[in-house]
Amino acid sequence: MLVTYAQAINAAMKEEMRRDDKMVIFGEDVAQHGGIFGVTRGLWDEFGSDRVKNTPVSENAIAAVGVGAAVFGLRPCIEFMYSDFMLVAYNEIFQSVSKWRYLHGPQYSVPLVIRSAAGSAFGAGAEHSNCVESLFLHSPGLTMITPSTAYDAKGLLKSAIRSNNPVLFFEQKQLYQVKEEIPDDEYLIPIGVADIKRPGKDVTIIAVGLMVRRALEAAEKLAAEGIDAEVIDPRTIAPLDRETLFGSIRKTHRAVIVEESSKTGGLGAEWAAMIQEELYDSMDAPVQRVAALDVPLPYNVAYEVAAIPDADRIISAVKTLF
Amino acid sequence: MSYPKEKLLEMYRSLLGDRILEERLIELYAQGWVPGHIHSGVGEEASYTGVLATRREGDCYKFTHRNVSAYSDVGVSYRHIFCEILGRMGGNSEGKGGINHIADKDKGVIGMAGALGCDIAIATGVSYALKLQSSGNMVYCFLGDGTTSRGPVHEAMNWAGVWKLPILYIVNNNEFSISTHVSEGCSIPNPGAGRAAGYGMPAKLVDATDVLEVYDAAKELSDYVRSGNGPAVLETKGYRWRGHFEGDQARYRDAAVANEWHKRDCVKNLESYLKEKDLLSDAEIEAIREETKAAIEDGIAFAEKAEQPKLSAIYDNIFAEPYEN
Known part of the structure; x- marks a missing residue:
């Protein structure tokens, strides 16, 4: 339905x-x-x-x-x-x-x-x-x-x-x-399982909430430029499906984290630290974080749009890894 | 009012047991057995005993950091209480909660929040669950005069009034929140009873040193609450005999006033009443005292010998199993 x-x-x-x-x-x-x-x-x-x-x-x-x-x-x-x-x-x-x-x-x-x-x-x-x-x-x-x-x-x-x-x-x-x-019949999705929203081999983009759509938009544009991005939605922030995330990064050797909240002390800070601790030897480049600017989100919509990541900012971050 | 002899003796046993436990706890703390802090409720026992004498099977209870002896009044064993206080196995939390989190769900104990006042709304939530059961059960929610200044208390009382929830708030007014006198924390004389009308609740104000006066008021209000009329407030006016916690010398207040209050001893008051009515002899008092002491000493000895929790269990009980219903 x-x-x-x-x-x-x-x-x-x-x-x-x-x-x-x-x-x-x-x-x-x-x-x-x-x-x-x-x-x-x-x-x-x-x-x-x-x-x-x-x-x-x-x-x-x-x-x-x-x-x-x-x-x-x-x-x-x-x-x-x-x-x-x-x-x-x-x-x-x-x-x-x-x-x-x-x-x-x-x-x-x-x-x-x-x-x-x-x-x-x-x-x-x-x-x-x-x-x-x-x-x-x-x-x-x-x-x-x-x-x-x-x-x-x-x-x-x-x-x-x-x-x-x-x-x-x-x-x-x-x-x-x-x-x-969505299906007419009843279904459940288990807690703690991430979803690969777009498979790819060159870079892992971990995106949360609204940012998943923007990451997918970025991935399509990157594909046109020859970069094949895998987009992963953790869906469950805690407990985090580390296996799926790590499996992807071991394959792509590159990771970008995209979140809608501001950068300092955000999800990306925690996850980037975790990835460097666990997968340092697998990485070809440092983990990149794409997040909202470190400002109280302003009322004016032009300000707001500027503060929150869009596909172009994600693309720029991905390109720094190559 | 006349009282059945059994009810009076039940209250006396409970009052005396609470007194002995509160006093013994001070010694245990001084000997270094307690990992955290204790907040002795010695002198304030009647506020608990008198109220809890109106309880029924299936009721629920939210106690406080003071008068941990109240847990024994609702059937939590002395062994359990002291194991929890000492942080050992044999309590409820396996060394993770401690003196402020003594609990036994089967006995209706709700638990406690460390930031005082937040748990008043938690207890209010329990009363919603009880209301949906239509069992005539209720929540007894204890708090102190200082806690009445917390915002969550007012949110909870307002909410309980609107939903007509079966909960009795017992405000134990012992005049002090740590060093701050109640008059510096509240602009009206009675922080519990005086505010109740604002939330559509009836209230009573009683002398916390007279367990029968506490009981009478608690009986009337608990009958009102059980009948589906909504929440109520009972304020018991007493005095904190000791400092906020052990080690607090209470130099911020007049020792002469404290000494006057010591003369108004709720245990002695009931003893005098029972002896006057020929319901209890000195020999019987002594027998009850020895029996109660022995039960408490058994609890302490058990806890002192109880196992320490295993460090490998430090992650246990963060999540319930099975994770999903």
């Missing part, structure tokens, strides 16, 4: 709500309104006010109520309107969501999914456009998923909901309305 990325996410929740009556959904404006991006539309109508609930504007409590409900028998899939707002609940996510089991022992588990809308959206500004995955990489216990297609989003969200561990699920605002053909 032909669905948008948002509809695919909606379908995943609907199927899982039907499958498991312990699953609940809550967040700001998620009930009658269906969320400000419309992702939970129709769920309140089908599942009612006990299981699909609006909350007060209280992000600390949204995360924390999620923990308590998850530990004591429910399977909450909760929404943060913007992933930026997860920073309001940074302590709860970094300290409680991720560590409750480790600190209290094996009787305790936190089957909680925190969904949120991430990334730039043409003028959303510096506090509604961030990609915050790297800020949570530092807390063991969190699973993080950033899907770049409707197909991946649906299959991975279903796995996230069934996980007995906490998952942060980052939806890409610019992809919400992108349409794609």
Whole structure:
């Protein structure tokens, strides 16, 4: 069926709500309104006010109520309107969501999914456009998923909901309305498995979220110039599918990491360090990072476009490796 | 109000057990057995005992860093408690959580967050899960006067009021958050009871040194909460006998005031009441004391001999198994 990325996410929740009556959904404006991006539309109508609930504007409590409900028998899939707002609940996510089991022992588990809308959206500004995955990489216990297609989003969200561990699920605002053909039948995608979006032999481009599309665009242009790029979407940021990444780099001997968040302290910093530690002898060139400029994302759209990587910047980075 | 003898004796045993544990913990800490810090709740036991005497099978509990003896009131064994405090095997976390994370899910213990106040909303989330079970169960969520200034507490209380969740917030007002007097942290006299109306909750204010007064108020409020009316606040007014943690000499406050409070001893108050009513003799008190002491010493001895966790298990329990449902 032909669905948008948002509809695919909606379908995943609907199927899982039907499958498991312990699953609940809550967040700001998620009930009658269906969320400000419309992702939970129709769920309140089908599942009612006990299981699909609006909350007060209280992000600390949204995360924390999620923990308590998850530990004591429910399977909450909760929404943060913007992933930026997860920073309001940074302590709860970094300290409680991720560590409750480790600190209290094996009787305790936190089957909680925190969904949120991430990334730039043409003028959303510096506090509604961030990609915050790297800020949570530092807390063991969190699973993080950033899907770049409707197909991946649906299959991975279903796995996230069934996980007995906490998952942060980052939806890409610019992809919400992108349409794609996905299977009619139920399917799941395992957590922790990267996807090779375009096979190639000369360079490995590791791209996340919205950047996967830009990396694919860059790869097509590079092909015309005789460079055959392999584009890998990790899909799961944590735990990372190191095997697939390393297998590709051992083949191409070159790696470029593309992310939408700013460069300093980003995913690329961590992954580049990891690649040099593990694969130094396989590399023909240093790992390159293509990331947003180190600025608060400005409001003016021309500024915004300049700050975030596009295909040309990816192409330039790739060419420095040859 | 009249009380069944069994209820009174149950409260006395619990009060005395908590007192002995809180005092013994101070000694253990001084002897260097405790890896972290302890926050003695000696003198404040009635706030826990009186409230917990209203609990029912299936209820859940969120305690605090002070009065870790409360875990024994809901059935966590002394052996378990002391193993966790000493960081040994035989507790709940296998050496990873410690004194602030004593827990037993089967007994309804929710756990605790190190940044005080964040767990008030976690306990509120548990009450949502209980509400959906329609079992008449509720959450008892304890916090101190200092913690009431944290934002997450207000988010949680507001939320519980809106969703009419079955949770009783017990604000143990011992007048101090470390060195800061409650009057420097809150602009009204009663940080718990005084704020409850803003969240649509009824509240009661009681003398924390009178376990029966605590019990009466907790009974009324817990009946209200269990009946589906929504959350409530009970504020118990007492005094922190010792420093914030062991080693804190509490030089920032007037020792004379502290000494006055020491005379208002919740254990002695109940003892006097029971003796006055001819419900308990000195010999019986002594017998209960010896029996309780022996149980606590057994817990300590067990923990001191308990195994240290294996270093190879340091990665265990970051993730639940099976990973997927």
